[in-house]
Amino acid sequence: MLFWIHLLACGDKSTPLPVDTGVEDTSVTEPVEPSNEPEGTDEDGDGFTVEDGDCDDTSPWTNPARDEEPGDGIDNDCDGKIDEKWAGVTISLYNAGGASSLLTLNQLGNVESEVSLNNDCAPTYLAHDPSVLGGFIISNANSGVGRVSPTGDCTVLADFSEDEENPSLYGVLGQADGSIIASRGDSLIQVSADGTVEPVVSWDANILGEDGNPNPNYQLFVWSIARDLLTDEIALFGLYGGFATWHSDTGLVVHRSISADTWDGRYAYAGAEKDGGGWYTLLFTSETGEISVDQFDEATSNWITQKVWSEADQSAQEFAFPQGITIDGDSGDYYVTADVATYSSVFRIRNVEGGAPDDLYRSGSEPSWTFYGVVSNY
Secondary structure (H helix, E strand, O other): OHHHHHHHHHOOOOOOOOOOOOOOOOOOOOOOOOOOOOOOOOOOOOOOOOOOOOOOOOOOOOOOOOOOOOOOOOOOOOOOOOOOOOOOEEEEEEEOOOOOEEEEEOOOOOEEEEEEOOOOOOEEEEEEOOOOOOOEEEEEOOOEEEEEOOOOOEEEEEEOOOOOOOOOOOOEEEOOOOOEEEEOOOEEEEEOOOOOEEEEEEOOOOOEOOOOOEOOOOOOOEEEEEEOOOOOOEEEEEOOOOEEEEEOOOEEEEEEOOOOOOOOOEEEEEEEEOOOOOEEEEEEEOOOOOEEEEEEEOOOOEEEEEEEEOHHHOOOOOOOEEEEEEEOOOOOOEEEEEEEOOEEEEEEEOOOOOOOEEEEEEOOOOOOEEEEEEEEOO
């Protein structure tokens, strides 16, 4: 009785209650056709809602399915970049026998510029510096954070090489305010423009416990990191195939963790974000020599292979040791740095069915050279 009183009190007073007449209702109710309208806000009627990533819901010419139109000052494809046009790559050239440099290649694989670094800086992981036009952020010999000017002046902002507990530093990301986010394997740190270091978040990165057995509290060991320009979410790529994300609002979310018991011999040295969304990593299987580009599927918490090569079919003979990956946001093609014997290469993998790696650029025989990080230029 209380239930029905509650309904009467909360219901529409102008609507009479149904009356049971004792007569069976034989009328046929026509089925309601499902709506083809997108769920969410779509004021401009272009088929994409704000929830889908439409960054301007007042214009039908701006949505995630549009191509970018350089020169109009608008983010037509809603990927966080304005008037971008893919213009090639810049790679970190680590030279153990002399001055290291940043090497820029155009779309055809021709060397557009090479900037030698001073102060004995040794670039490994690489990122653009959004606070300085033409500047870069580097992981310095995987033990520090450096800022590189457009002319090659390298300033080491933080150095951990003397840290007995953890001398390592891996992936780096530049921020518009001049600060830098970097991974130390077991944590993210923020390095300000004056070199001040502050912790951001940490996690358990010891895959084995002190007794040598698998550590049940292990989460992931992070080398490479990437950022989604639209959401400001940071992806953390675990060395053994794990994956997590971090955002100031949601904190650390571990989507996939690989234990010592479940590890299958694959290494993920590098990861990248694709314009418009999507996390990709470069996986190398040590037991077979197989290399693959995989996209992370949050619905299943698995890596989904997009491209794969193996030594068995001789398609990866010269693809011996992969280092870094970036993605052409216009075409979806992948660009990978790799070393083979005394050569260093930048491979292009077409984003088409059957697309196989081909040389965009190959160095001369330089035993002291290693190509590490690679970023796309727009």
